[in-house]
Amino acid sequence: MTKKSVDSLISARWVVPVIPENTVLENHCLAIDQGNIIDLFPENELDSRGYQTANHERLDNHVLIPGLINCHGHAAMALLRGYADDLALQDWLDNHIWPAEGKWVGEQFVYDGTSLAIAEMLKSGTTCFSDMYFFPDQTARAAQKAQMRCQLTFPIFNFPSAYGEGPLDYIHKGLAIRDDYKNQQLVNVIFGPHAPYTVSDEAFEKIAMYANELDVGIHIHLHETAHEVAESIEQYGKRPIERLNALGILTSRTQCVHMANLNQQDIDIVNNAGSHVIHCPESNMKLASGFCPVHELQEQGINVAIGTDSAASNNDLDMFCEMKIAALLGKVVSGNPSAVNAHNSLRMATINGARALGLEDTIGSLESGKAADLCAINMGAVEAQPLYSPVSTLVYTNSGNRVEQVWVNGKMLVKDGELTTLNIEEIYQKALEWGQKIAGQVP
Amino acid sequence: MTKKSVDSLISARWVVPVIPENTVLENHCLAIDQGNIIDLFPENELDSRGYQTANHERLDNHVLIPGLINCHGHAAMALLRGYADDLALQDWLDNHIWPAEGKWVGEQFVYDGTSLAIAEMLKSGTTCFSDMYFFPDQTARAAQKAQMRCQLTFPIFNFPSAYGEGPLDYIHKGLAIRDDYKNQQLVNVIFGPHAPYTVSDEAFEKIAMYANELDVGIHIHLHETAHEVAESIEQYGKRPIERLNALGILTSRTQCVHMANLNQQDIDIVNNAGSHVIHCPESNMKLASGFCPVHELQEQGINVAIGTDSAASNNDLDMFCEMKIAALLGKVVSGNPSAVNAHNSLRMATINGARALGLEDTIGSLESGKAADLCAINMGAVEAQPLYSPVSTLVYTNSGNRVEQVWVNGKMLVKDGELTTLNIEEIYQKALEWGQKIAGQVP
Numbered sequence: 107m108t109k110k111s112v113d114s115l116i117s118a119r120w121v122v123p124v125i126p127e128n129t130v131l132e133n134h135c136l137a138i139d140q141g142n143i144i145d146l147f148p149e150n151e152l153d154s155r156g157y158q159t160a161n162h163e164r165l166d167n168h169v170l171i172p173g174l175i176n177c178h179g180h181a182a183m184a185l186l187r188g189y190a191d192d193l194a195l196q197d198w199l200d201n202h203i204w205p206a207e208g209k210w211v212g213e214q215f216v217y218d219g220t221s222l223a224i225a226e227m228l229k230s231g232t233t234c235f236s237d238m239y240f241f242p243d244q245t246a247r248a249a250q251k252a253q254m255r256c257q258l259t260f261p262i263f264n265f266p267s268a269y270g271e272g273p274l275d276y277i278h279k280g281l282a283i284r285d286d287y288k289n290q291q292l293v294n295v296i297f298g299p300h301a302p303y304t305v306s307d308e309a310f311e312k313i314a315m316y317a318n319e320l321d322v323g324i325h326i327h328l329h330e331t332a333h334e335v336a337e338s339i340e341q342y343g344k345r346p347i348e349r350l351n352a353l354g355i356l357t358s359r360t361q362c363v364h365m366a367n368l369n370q371q372d373i374d375i376v377n378n379a380g381s382h383v384i385h386c387p388e389s390n391m392k393l394a395s396g397f398c399p400v401h402e403l404q405e406q407g408i409n410v411a412i413g414t415d416s417a418a419s420n421n422d423l424d425m426f427c428e429m430k431i432a433a434l435l436g437k438v439v440s441g442n443p444s445a446v447n448a449h450n451s452l453r454m455a456t457i458n459g460a461r462a463l464g465l466e467d468t469i470g471s472l473e474s475g476k477a478a479d480l481c482a483i484n485m486g487a488v489e490a491q492p493l494y495s496p497v498s499t500l501v502y503t504n505s506g507n508r509v510e511q512v513w514v515n516g517k518m519l520v521k522d523g524e525l526t527t528l529n530i531e532e533i534y535q536k537a538l539e540w541g542q543k544i545a546g547q548v549p
Numbered sequence: 550m551t552k553k554s555v556d557s558l559i560s561a562r563w564v565v566p567v568i569p570e571n572t573v574l575e576n577h578c579l580a581i582d583q584g585n586i587i588d589l590f591p592e593n594e595l596d597s598r599g600y601q602t603a604n605h606e607r608l609d610n611h612v613l614i615p616g617l618i619n620c621h622g623h624a625a626m627a628l629l630r631g632y633a634d635d636l637a638l639q640d641w642l643d644n645h646i647w648p649a650e651g652k653w654v655g656e657q658f659v660y661d662g663t664s665l666a667i668a669e670m671l672k673s674g675t676t677c678f679s680d681m682y683f684f685p686d687q688t689a690r691a692a693q694k695a696q697m698r699c700q701l702t703f704p705i706f707n708f709p710s711a712y713g714e715g716p717l718d719y720i721h722k723g724l725a726i727r728d729d730y731k732n733q734q735l736v737n738v739i740f741g742p743h744a745p746y747t748v749s750d751e752a753f754e755k756i757a758m759y760a761n762e763l764d765v766g767i768h769i770h771l772h773e774t775a776h777e778v779a780e781s782i783e784q785y786g787k788r789p790i791e792r793l794n795a796l797g798i799l800t801s802r803t804q805c806v807h808m809a810n811l812n813q814q815d816i817d818i819v820n821n822a823g824s825h826v827i828h829c830p831e832s833n834m835k836l837a838s839g840f841c842p843v844h845e846l847q848e849q850g851i852n853v854a855i856g857t858d859s860a861a862s863n864n865d866l867d868m869f870c871e872m873k874i875a876a877l878l879g880k881v882v883s884g885n886p887s888a889v890n891a892h893n894s895l896r897m898a899t900i901n902g903a904r905a906l907g908l909e910d911t912i913g914s915l916e917s918g919k920a921a922d923l924c925a926i927n928m929g930a931v932e933a934q935p936l937y938s939p940v941s942t943l944v945y946t947n948s949g950n951r952v953e954q955v956w957v958n959g960k961m962l963v964k965d966g967e968l969t970t971l972n973i974e975e976i977y978q979k980a981l982e983w984g985q986k987i988a989g990q991v992p
Contacts, residue, residue, distance in 0.1 A: 187934070188941040192876075192890035226932045391877035392945075394886040421945040422932060431874065433635075434834035443837040447635035488977050489669045489865060491630070492984020498631040502835075502864040507950040534931050541935020 112139040113516060114161035117149055118170035118482065120496045124456045125471035128449045130496055136170065138478040141516035146472055165511070167486040169496045171452065172471050173233025173255075173479035173512060174425040175459030177384045178325075178363045178413025180239045181248075182211070182219030184226065185540045187417035195331065195393050203418060207240075210544055211268055216241040218536040220248035223423055225525060225533050228254060230424040230506035231481035233514045234459070234469060236361075236384075236413065238298040238325060240269035243283050246293050253527050255479060255514055257463050258283065259298030259325035259361075262313065264306050273309035277316070284322070292515065294463065296323035299355075302346035303334055307353060314354035323359040323464055325384075326350075329372065330364035331395050347372040356381045361462050363413065364389075365403075366396035373399075373406060382409045382462035385454070387431045389415030400432065401440035404450070411459040412451075426506035429455050433501055448501040478516040484508050555582040556959060557604035560592055561613035561925065563939045567899045568914035571892045573939055579613065581921040584959035589915055608954070610929040612939045614895065615914050616676025616698075616922035616955060617868040618902030620827045621768075621806045621856025623682045624691075625654070625662030627669065628983045630860035638774065638836050646861060650683075653987055654711055659687035661979040666866055667695045668968060668976050673867040673949035674924035676957045677902070677912060679804075679827075679856065681741040681768060683712035686726050689736050696970050698922060698957055700906050701726065702741030702768035702804075705756065707749050716752035720759065727765070735958065737906065739766035742798075745789035746777055750796060757797035766802040766907055768827075769793075772815065773807035774838050790815045799824045804905050806856065807832075808846075809839035816842075816849060825852045825905035828897070830874045832858030843875065844883035847893070854902040855894075869949035872898050876944055891944040925954040 114137075121134040123146065137145040137157050147155055190202035216239060227235055234255035237245050242258040249256040260280025262273055270276040277297075284295035297313050299305045305313075317324050329335060329346055338346045348371070350356055358380035365376075365383045376383065385398045403410050412432055414423045429451040436446025460470025469479045483505050490499050490508070499505070512520035519527055557580075564577040566589060580588040580600050590598055626646075633645035659682060670678055677698035680688050685701040692699040703723025705716055713719040720740075727738035740756050742748045748756075760767050772778060772789055781789045791814070793799055801823035808819075808826045819826065828841045846853050855875055857866045872894040879889025903913025912922045926948050933942050933951070942948070955963035962970055 185935060188937045188945065189935075191938065191941045191945065192880075192887050194886050198886070222931065222934065229932070388877060391881040392886065394880040394884050394888075396884075397881070421941065422947055424932075424947060427870075427947060431877075434831060434874075437635075437837040438834040438840070441837050441839075443637050443641070443835065444635050445837075488665065488973060488980070489672070489867075491665065491977060491980035492628060492632075492987070494631045494984065494988055495634065498634045498864065502631065502634065504865055504867060504870060504947065504949065506947065530931060534934060537931070537934035541937065544935070545937055 109156050109158045111158045112137045112144065113159065114138045114163065115157055115159050116163045116165065116170060116480070118165040118168050120169040121146065121472065122169060122171045122452065122497055123472035124172050124453060125473055127453065136472065138516045141477055143472060143474055143476050143478050145474055163511070165482050168482040168484050168510065169500060170472070170480060170482050171500070172456040172469065173481045173514065174231050174455045175411065175463065175470065176227060176232045176235040176414055176423065176425055177361065177411040177459045177462055178236055178386055178415055179223070179423065180416035181223035181235065181237050181245060182216040182239050183416035183418045184223040184423070185215060185219040185537065185544065187421045189418060189544065191421070198393070206544060211240055213241050213244050215540070216244035217248050218540060220245045221251070221528065221533050222537045223417065224248055224252045224254055225528055225530060226423045228252065228512055228519050228525060229509060229523065230426060231483065231509040231512060232423070232425050233479040233481065233512060236325065236463065238300070240267060242280070243286070246283065246287060249293065250290070251527065253292065253514060253517055253519060255292045255469070257294045257296060259296050262297065262299040262309060263304045264309065265304070273305065273312070277312065281316070294465070296325055298325050301327040301330070301334070302338055302350060310350065310353040310355055317359065321359070323361060324355060325361040325363065326355070327364055328362040329367045332367045335367050345372060347375050351375050351379065359464060364395065364398065366390045366398045368399060373403065373408070377406055377408050382411060384411050384413045384462060385432060386413045386415040387435045388428060389419040391435070392419050397435070397439045399439060400436040401442060401445040409458050409461050410454055411462040412454045424506035425455050426500070426504065429501050430504070448495070448498045451501050452497055478513050480513040481509055482511040484510050552599050552601050554601045555580050555587065556602065557581045557606065558600055558602050559606045559608065559613060559923070561608040561611050563612040564589065564915065565612060565614045565895065565940055566915035567615050567896060568916055570896070579915065581959045584920055586915060586917055586919050586921050588917055606954070608925050611925040611927050611953065612943060613915070613923060613925050614943070615899040615912065616924045616957065617674050617898045618854065618906065618913065619670060619675045619678040619857055619866065619868055620804065620854040620902045620905055621679055621829055621858055622666070622866065623859035624666035624678065624680050624688060625659040625682050626859035626861045627666040627866070628658060628662040628980065628987065630864045632861060632987065634864070649987060654683055656684050656687050658983070659684040660691050661983060663688045663691035664694070664971065664976050665980045666860065667691055667697055668971055668973060669866045671695065671697060671955055671962050671968060672952060672966065673869060674926065674952040674955060675866070675868050676922040676924065676955060677906070679768065679906065681743070683710060685723070686729070689726065689730060692736065693733070694970065696735065696957055696960055696962060698735045698912070700737045700739060702739050705740065705742045705752060706747045707752065708747070716748065716755070720755065724759070737908070739768055741768045744770040744773070744777070745781055745793060753793065753796040753798055760802065761797070764802070766804060767798060768804040768806065769798070770807055771805040772810045775810045778810050788815060790818050794818050794822065802907060807838065807841065809833045809841045811842060816846065816851070820849055820851050825854060827854050827856045827905060828875060829856045829858040830878045831871060832862045834878070835862050840878070840882045842882060843879040844885060844888040852901050852904050853897055854905040855897045867949035868898050869943065869947065872944050873947070891938070891941045894944050895940055921956050921959040923956040924952055927951050927953050
């Protein structure tokens with residue numbers, strides 16, 4: 107028998123590959139080489155497969171799943187976690203968040219805040235995050251340091267900020283970052299026009315043109331509140347989705363975030379365009395934005411993925427918590443307890459996210475040829491017993507704090523719950539210092 | 550200066566006494582003697598107050614709060630956690646939960662399942678739980694072993710079960726248990742008629758009479774589903790709340806659980822009766838029962854407390870998770886992001902629970918003269934930084950797994966995250982064995 111040397115083998119008590127759907131494999135083994143999954147097979151075939159490695163990880167009481175994909179957030183805002191809660195949206199933005207951002211946001215804020223967010227995300231099993239924020243080059247720098255995968259959606263507004271002067275400046279800065287990271291496997295850079303109410307028709311037309319020419323994605327907050335929809339009708343005579351569709355923004359490369367205020371016409375437009383929906387259940391609830399009709403969207407064939415949104419409107423970045431709430435909310439909103447089941451919710455947080463980000467050939471499931479972005483959860487807690495269904499327990503019982511191992515591209519970034527590429531003490535200290543400054547406790 | 554010897558002192562970085570409302574004290578100290586809180590004062594008055602103790606606990610990076618009160622559950626069903634998820638309510642009950650209960654429920658099931666639930670509840674900061682299940686004497690036995698506080702609501706149905714023959718038998722058995730525990734400080738025994746659709750008018754009249762004579766509480770599932778309401782109108786010509794009110798069941802000693810399908814008349818009846826509402830947000834979402842209008846009920850002056858319901862419809866017993874979802878759901882359902890704020894949610898899980906259970910003189914806040922039922926949460930996790938508002942962080946960021954110390958009646962039941970009165974290995978092993986039996990993996 108030929109022996110084949112591989113970088114690592116991971117044996118796990120349970121493996122949930124996500125594709126094929128609704129599958130839980132017991133006592134299976136994953137072979138990884140050069141960052142990719144090259145095989146997935148029953149443990150008892152270990153000898154006959156002939157793999158040799160110096161790194162054989164044995165996870166006797168763990169479930170191994172694809173790394174989670176957090177499809178929407180503003181990582182640096184982790185520094186504003188709990189800064190202003192329980193407020194009406196406009197009060198929250200106008201009188202708290204925007205003034206704080208105006209005063210504090212700069213390169214260091216973004217780097218330190220993103221590092222804090224990455225520490226939390228990795229520790230709770232997220233291996234890829236999408237981000238929309240000022241100074242995306244700093245977000246990229248923090249992600250590269252951690253060796254975590256990310257999608258940067260460079261921000262575009264009509265108005266100036268510490269980061270840019272206006273729509274064209276934002277676009278040019280963003281495309282320059284895209285060029286800088288063109289050859290970086292772990293960073294994908296796409297357009298991030300903030301929202302229908304902060305970007306003009308003219309800018310949208312430019313974005314649509316560039317996105318088409320360059321074959322690049324667009325990520326946008328859309329139909330978050332009823333107010334946004336009403337205002338658009340007043341200003342443009344059209345609902346935001348209708349307007350964006352007319353401007354060429356909605357394509358199969360478009361990621362529509364929130365989508366909490368929809369009618370059937372909106373759903374049809376998005377469906378015909380083949381655009382993706384990024385559902386942010388906790389944020390929609392906390393800001394009282396409304397309900398995204400996940401079950402209905404899925405029934406009609408629309409791809410729905412999940413995001414946490416920022417820690418300022420959540421206030422954690424734990425995708426397990428988000429999966430639980432997505433499932434619970436999907437049921438009660440549709441009035442159907444079998445809607446959005448546990449496997450479905452796990453798909454939203456993995457393969458559906460990969461599809462939304464245009465990365466379905468690379469991540470989102472444990473299949474040969476895909477990158478080894480993985481997450482192992484210890485099921486030995488008393489709170490997880492008895493264990494009739496690993497996926498049900500993963501989704502419904504707060505598993506984020508039971509994540510023990512996390513890999514991105516075959517590299518172990520979390521080992522026994524500890525980060526391997528980041529200095530947690532330093533990140534913690536920086537967060538403390540920012541917190542004191544922002545709260546006005548130090549000059 | 551006189552020295553006063555006390556059983557223990559607890560110094561904490563932050564203390565949230567709950568009463569007075571919306572208060573966060575920094576660097577305060579709690580004096581405890583004979584199971585009761587006897588003083589709460591600023592740390593810098595430690596010398597001048599003159600307390601002496603051999604037990605001075607210093608919690609330098611912790612928030613100290615009243616122990617959480619889980620006002621509704623079926624603890625023993627922890628053994629059915631994840632046994633049958635994502636199913637329609639009637640299918641779930643008829644084809645899964647009830648057959649499993651019919652086959653397995655007995656004294657040992659209840660004792661072992663309740664012990665499992667107690668382990669999880671104590672570790673996540675719950676110090677008092679309300680329970681409705683068969684063989685409540687076994688529930689009491691498990692709680693007494695743990696030295697945890699509980700309210701037993703002895704079950705009453707029209708139909709027989711492994712535990713009782715019919716309504717009168719259930720009532721007599723329950724009252725006998727009430728007599729057995731009359732002098733036990735930590736156990737309170739009240740009536741638990743299951744629901745309007747499982748108890749006859751005749752039995753309700755008897756329960757109302759006994760409850761009045763004995764001045765004992767009543768705990769009942771009420772208006773959980775729209776189906777329940779429709780069926781009652783068909784059968785009795787009245788909505789369930791209307792019918793129960795006419796039967797004398799609704800008083801200021803009554804705890805109405807779920808209340809997810811209400812109209813204004815229902816709310817008025819409950820308000821006039823002074824009855825309490827036990828909100829179970831995760832269970833209502835998971836079973837797609839509907840929305841309890843928490844903000845509306847509170848605005849009208851009704852006391853709302855929180856319960857997890859059983860691990861079969863949740864699937865965890867973590868009251869921090871329940872507080873978060875209660876706050877998020879209260880906002881989105883009322884369309885008001887400032888509704889059900891973090892302090893409010895903490896009140897629902899503490900003092901409001903104490904009021905609902907008729908224990909407001911004993912527990913629910915950190916006031917002199919109350920029992921020392923406490924919970925300390927370590928705020929040093931990177932996921933909790935920066936820390937602008939301890940209560941916001943407690944409620945919105947999954948703090949259940951950061952509970953380190955828990956006391957009931959002044960006795961430390963959780964120390965550094967470990968149980969002091971229970972054998973966790975034994976409980977875990979029993980849960981594994983029950984799980985294998987119930988799943989049919991062993992004969």
